[in-house]
Amino acid sequence: MHDLKAVSSLFDLRGDFVHGYSYGSGHINDTYCIWVDQAGQRLRYILQRVNHNVFKQPIPLMENVKRVTDHALKRLKEEQCPEAYRRTLTLVPSVDGKPYALDADGNCWRVYPFIERARTYDQIETTRQCQEAARAFGEFQKLTADLPGEPLFETIPDFHNTTSRLAALKEAIQSDPLGRVKEVQKEIDWYLSREADCHLVVDYLKSGELPLRCTHNDTKLNNVMLDDVTGEGICVIDLDTTMPGSAIYDFGDMIRTATSPAAEDEKDTSKVTMRMFMFEALVQGYLSSAKSFLTPLEKSLLPFSGKLLTMECGIRFLTDYLSGDVYFKIHRPEHNLDRCRTQMALVESIEAQMDEMKAVVDRY
Template identity: 50%
Template structure:
């Protein structure tokens, strides 16, 4: 996908009605998937309005129509819920701007797909956080679950099929070990044995979901801290963004991945494992915030299994990193030799640390439930 020229972007924008004149366009954000631009529009009354233009990465997301239908349906549903409770739908969820011919995305002469969102002003996304910001991000993701608790999740398209099918991920891992294409298995025997020892847990969540013992949810599937906007004035979690991976799943996937990524004391590829553990302070802050907003929509078993959600998402991620290392680093981008192995090791260290703190994790969940 070649970088679009300013002239090409200006031509695209003529297909939208901003109720004013476009006066400035600049690249925006630090996302790695889509190309994002901020559009400044001069309004007739002398004020300005801000918009986001995104080129959707059709290499990653090949069914753009299904992806955009998911986003449009979910955001429209949330907007009604937010308005009904007296909130501000224009700030508390994303708002798509249809093109002048009524389409929620457009395709240009080069075959690229584009969409426009209203820019949410006076709000900030964070790359790292203290326990207060982490707590607010949890409130935002919990609110996301609460708003969509009665949405018919089965009607959404599974944009990335089997994304959190942990048993399928385990089978792929076993296959990579057996094939050992690069002769790396002998050097990571300890990591392989760690995962094999936990094979019986791989279906802990998927089996309950299949049996209907856990509710099928609208899940975000990319619950990183920077996918929440924090209100600049109030400091409260305001809006969940980046809805490309919204699809059916379990709330425990979203909660668990937040803990996996956000409660770790070290970077995901930290070579020094002595620096890696799960912060109980951050675990407690996130659990508190998540249950504060989502708790009333969660049945007892779903709450009880929150520690298992954290463990399974961490185990699955470590397994995926190790599988990629064994297969030659073809899925996750690396910037140095052994980076995927370091990533795998940090995740497995976090799993072991969670296991050592299991009773404390359960106690915290029970306290805030």
């Protein structure tokens, strides 16, 4: 483990390091909870090392996080929110006033005050939790909708560019480094038959028909902290992929990750389904905070967004399988293929219910 006391000394914590330990269930960054004694009062902070293998330019990433969190806090204060510092992440500056610190090995670190009396849930258990998490993501987009200045730095270029994802699949099919194409022709044909869908949002963004927004881009529902007492979604976390994007991407990933009862790598695809009651909870929560700024086109594309983001994820799994499983960690030989097929089943469930999904959105 890293020397947490030494790293903590790089930040303006105004106190004495007591102890720290690994914290949370994240797979990308190294996350620790540290206790600091400030004049006799012990407080908790979150200390994180940014994974520079995933995020190649951590300093521009941290400048993004600083801009977004500062602006969200400013907006919350303007609205006279009584819990402004609990409703957004805030960065503790380093001793030299930066929103990050570099250790002796060049690792990039950051510190957030610990948000008390709230937690995240790896498994969403109720429609209320689903609704609250979606409302919090909508609120996050609302708070950052008027972010001033230049566009945010793109921390992972073309992250949700489905045209680029499809092009990468075609390249993997063409090169076929492990000779796997012949085993998965059915899956390849399935995705290629939906090629037009992959271009739709990208083309709308290029033409300006869809606005480029400040979006989270990783809207798994465990990236929202829910209040321990009220269950209210109070704070969106994990801002590393916050960058320019479409509201469609954020809502679509909520549908992909929240509406099916099956695991992402479920072998029995008959268990995969888009549950309408979970979709309605997402719509109700999200539009309660996002309806005021979404354009009519954005709202009309909300049902389609789930299909698009699920296809994108399936394309990535299939591409990785054809390429030799080089990106996603696997635990069995056809793990990525199982994941790919699960996404296909979810897309088909969404397609079968699209008219009803549109009717749900129209009700809100």
